Amino acid sequence: MAITKAFFSLNPASCHPSLHPRSPTVHLHLASSGAPSCHLSVRVTSDSKSMVLTAEKPSESGLEVLHNATSDSKPTVLIAEKLSESGLELLRNTTSVDCSYGLSPDQLAAKISSCDALIVRSGTKVSREVFEAAKGRLRVVGRAGVGIDNVDLHAATEFGCLVVNAPTANTIAAAEHGIALLTAMARNVAQADASVKAGKWERSKYVGVSLVGKTLAVMGFGKVGSEVARRAKGLGMHVIAHDPYAPAERAHALSVELVSFDDAIATADFISLHMPLTATTEKMFNDETFARMKKGVRIINVARGGVIDEDALVRALDNGQVAQAALDVFVKEPPPKDSKLVQHERVTVTPHLGASTVEAQEGVAIEIAEAVVGALNGELAATAVNAPMVPAEVLSELAPYVILAEKLGRLAVQLVAGGSGIKGVKVVYTSSQDPDDLDTRLLRAMVTKGIVEPISDSFVNLVNADFIAKQRGLHFAEERIKQELNGSNGSPVSSIQVQIPHVGSLFASAVSDAGFIQVEGKVRDGIPHLTRIGSFAVDVSLEGNLILCRQVDQPGMIGKVGSILASQNVNVSFMSVGRTYRGKQAIMAIGVDEEPSKETLEKIGNIQAIEEFVFLKL
Numbered sequence: 001m002a003i004t005k006a007f008f009s010l011n012p013a014s015c016h017p018s019l020h021p022r023s024p025t026v027h028l029h030l031a032s033s034g035a036p037s038c039h040l041s042v043r044v045t046s047d048s049k050s051m052v053l054t055a056e057k058p059s060e061s062g063l064e065v066l067h068n069a070t071s072d073s074k075p076t077v078l079i080a081e082k083l084s085e086s087g088l089e090l091l092r093n094t095t096s097v098d099c100s101y102g103l104s105p106d107q108l109a110a111k112i113s114s115c116d117a118l119i120v121r122s123g124t125k126v127s128r129e130v131f132e133a134a135k136g137r138l139r140v141v142g143r144a145g146v147g148i149d150n151v152d153l154h155a156a157t158e159f160g161c162l163v164v165n166a167p168t169a170n171t172i173a174a175a176e177h178g179i180a181l182l183t184a185m186a187r188n189v190a191q192a193d194a195s196v197k198a199g200k201w202e203r204s205k206y207v208g209v210s211l212v213g214k215t216l217a218v219m220g221f222g223k224v225g226s227e228v229a230r231r232a233k234g235l236g237m238h239v240i241a242h243d244p245y246a247p248a249e250r251a252h253a254l255s256v257e258l259v260s261f262d263d264a265i266a267t268a269d270f271i272s273l274h275m276p277l278t279a280t281t282e283k284m285f286n287d288e289t290f291a292r293m294k295k296g297v298r299i300i301n302v303a304r305g306g307v308i309d310e311d312a313l314v315r316a317l318d319n320g321q322v323a324q325a326a327l328d329v330f331v332k333e334p335p336p337k338d339s340k341l342v343q344h345e346r347v348t349v350t351p352h353l354g355a356s357t358v359e360a361q362e363g364v365a366i367e368i369a370e371a372v373v374g375a376l377n378g379e380l381a382a383t384a385v386n387a388p389m390v391p392a393e394v395l396s397e398l399a400p401y402v403i404l405a406e407k408l409g410r411l412a413v414q415l416v417a418g419g420s421g422i423k424g425v426k427v428v429y430t431s432s433q434d435p436d437d438l439d440t441r442l443l444r445a446m447v448t449k450g451i452v453e454p455i456s457d458s459f460v461n462l463v464n465a466d467f468i469a470k471q472r473g474l475h476f477a478e479e480r481i482k483q484e485l486n487g488s489n490g491s492p493v494s495s496i497q498v499q500i501p502h503v504g505s506l507f508a509s510a511v512s513d514a515g516f517i518q519v520e521g522k523v524r525d526g527i528p529h530l531t532r533i534g535s536f537a538v539d540v541s542l543e544g545n546l547i548l549c550r551q552v553d554q555p556g557m558i559g560k561v562g563s564i565l566a567s568q569n570v571n572v573s574f575m576s577v578g579r580t581y582r583g584k585q586a587i588m589a590i591g592v593d594e595e596p597s598k599e600t601l602e603k604i605g606n607i608q609a610i611e612e613f614v615f616l617k618l
């Protein structure tokens with residue numbers, strides 16, 4: 001049989017099925033023809049820059065890759081809000097870009113089922129209805145900015161849709177805008193500007209307050225908050241910060257004191273808000289907390305309108321507890337025209353301009369375009385919001401084990417007798433690595449995929465695997481066993497074992513002595529192998545389909561089964577026999593390229609020495 005090698009130059013991560021196995025955009029360059037009748041096995045080269053496909057006989061996964069490679073269709077990316085040209089250009093290289101700004105929720109819902117990715121800023125609500133209307137096609141939501149409070153993350157995860165954001169490119173812009181609002185508010189710039197333009201000259205009305213020596217409390221000491229702190233120190237302010245999760249070193253490096261919430265609000269002359277809007281931070285500035293502030297405090301909000309109870313702020317402004325406020329963000333954007341808060345004499349407002357500099361918009365557009373294109377290629381984006389981040393080097397190391405994990409899951413579930421009701425799954429990894437160093441999230445997700453997809457119409461990927469398992473009541477347990485290096489060549493995993501306890505099996509021999517269905521596999525030369533079923537050791541490449549037979553250990557069995565398959569034109573790709581004791585029982589694992597007919601399987605079952613058999617699709 002001719003061996004054909006094919007190379008493709010993408011990051012290996014782009015070709016493995018962790019994110020969207022059904023449609024990786026892979027361009028294959030086959031070195032010779034005949035590939036459709038070939039079997040493709042995927043191997044990552046030692047430099048981790050490419051994958052080698054070794055072609056021998058047909059396989060479903062190989063043909064799937066070929067199918068995608070021959071399709072010219074580019075993924076469609078819907079851009080729902082203004083994005084800089086540099087980001088659009090980057091997207092246009094590999095995707096079909098649809099810029100449709102200002103869509104109503106209904107228009108968005110109508111369009112989304114023809115889109116593979118959606119890019120938004122803060123003005124578009126990506127609600128559960130959007131994911132439902134996408135009918136499974138939407139694979140990535142890109143948020144061209146930081147805050148993802150306008151995206152329903154629970155729904156995204158349930159639908160297996162990856163959400164990525166652009167968390168760094170607008171930090172400075174937001175911090176500069178915070179400082180702009182702080183200084184403008186202290187000196188009544190906006191009010192004085194309007195007054196002069198109205199033909200007035202009110203110098204004594206707009207006497208301001210100085211910043212130097214005043215205490216600024218930065219609430220939320222993350223990227224934006226710390227840049228605001230740095231700049232405020234340059235203005236001669238005394239800066240304190242409150243952030244329950246910020247590392248002390250970050251504050252130390254900027255000579256900023258981290259204080260409790262109570263201390264921050266009680267001592268500050270100015271309070272600048274920089275925390276995300278979450279269930280915990282929603283309305284954390286309210287009647288009660290305003291009352292605990294220093295009388296005449298000034299508040300700046302460049303974070304999210306929802307962290308303030310807006311009605312309470314109006315009351316605090318009216319009774320003088322809060323002297324002034326400068327707001328870039330509102331609970332409802334745009335706010336109602338007659339909003340008392342917006343119209344308040346001592347409130348300075350901007351229309352959510354924090355990230356709106358030319359530089360920041362160019363930066364977020366490029367950051368999000370790269371993340372979306374990467375995600376569409378199957379890469380795990382570094383800025384993923386609802387999926388674990390698996391570093392690229394770990395990913396390429398684990399690539400063959402990812403395939404093994406899915407196949408073992410697929411195999412194990414097919415061995416379960418109908419009506420058993422799977423409740424739990426245990427995955428045991430043996431590895432020469434320290435158990436704590438082995439990141440198994442990807443492998444666990446793929447075992448889930450292998451178990452769930454054959455028995456449901458759920459689409460499982462790294463984003464929704466844990467959710468789907470939980471939803472189906474599948475309890476996952478994992479065990480990592482450290483194995484000494486001998487024979488494992490330093491590979492991250494030596495073997496993966498999938499166990500399904502408390503179920504009946506279609507193939508009694510798959511049940512271990514301990515009473516659970518057990519299949520175990522290893523990767524050899526980049527190819528996943530089944531190495532154990534129940535208590536029987538076997539060695540068969542996990543490709544194509546598999547027939548498992550248990551028979552009395554006697555001569556001639558391989559020949560008998562082989563000739564039945566040959567007479568029906570079913571090609572045997574691998575065969576392995578494992579037995580307990582000589583002359584007792586043996587397990588025969590036979591890899592077949594084609595699916596044998598029912599009659600062929602019956603003929604095998606009728607061989608006298610065969611005690612049980614099962615046909616499994618991989």
Ligand SMILES: NC(=O)C1=CN([C@@H]2O[C@H](COP(=O)(O)OP(=O)(O)OC[C@H]3O[C@@H](n4cnc5c(N)ncnc54)[C@H](O)[C@@H]3O)[C@@H](O)[C@H]2O)C=CC1
Pocket residue numbers: 146147148167170171174219220221222223224225242243244245246274275276277280281302303304328329352353354355356
């Ligand atoms: N107005 C605008 O155009 C922009 C607004 N933003 C907003 O600013 C927020 C912050 O952005 P980054 O600094 O880039 O995010 P970040 O994630 O770097 O910082 C947020 C910080 O808030 C802290 N935090 C969380 N819960 C808190 C709580 N209950 N009390 C105090 N601190 C808490 C976190 O520990 C974190 O350090 C974003 O979530 C976004 O909503 C960001 C960019 C532009």
Ligand SMILES: O=C(O)C(=O)COP(=O)(O)O
Pocket residue numbers: 121122123144145146147148170352353354355356
């Ligand atoms: O990045 C953020 O969180 C922002 O609030 C910026 O919003 P925008 O992209 O300008 O609508």
